[in-house]
Amino acid sequence: MPDAPLTKVVRSLRGGQITIPAEFRQRLGIGDETLLRLTLGEGDLRIEPVRVVEAGAGSPWLRELYDYFAPVRDEIEASGVSEAELNADIDAAVAAVRADRRLAPR
Known part of the structure; x- marks a missing residue:
């Protein structure tokens, strides 16, 4: 019931x-x-x-996206940048864009 x-x-x-x-x-x-x-x-x-619902490993869209970013992943791995450093850089970039948007005239 x-x-x-x-x-x-x-x-x-x-x-x-x-x-x-x-x-x-x-x-x-x-x-x-x-x-x-x-x-x-x-x-x-x-x-x-x-x-x-997570896309399965065989998802064509997910595979295409993964393949598209393969060169960038390879470059990052070869540079020796850690995942933590990469995430910190991404967080800083996102924060900078958000700050710019807040300061931009509307």
Whole structure:
């Protein structure tokens, strides 16, 4: 027999954030890294977990993308840059772009 529907009233926090009650998260299998799909209807908001299905190793699209970046991967590996250093460089580049966008006139 399915669980009975739950209804709770929650308060919107600063910036429009809400806390999904623990029982709701448990029933829906929502964890810390779960992606959520928000759908705005006519006078209502629907929130549902997104079920991500990983592309299989044989995915043509994934294989094409992997092959496309092969020369870059080879160059990075040959240079001796560690994965941690590479990730730090990527994080710094993303932060710089975001800062530029914040400062750009609109």
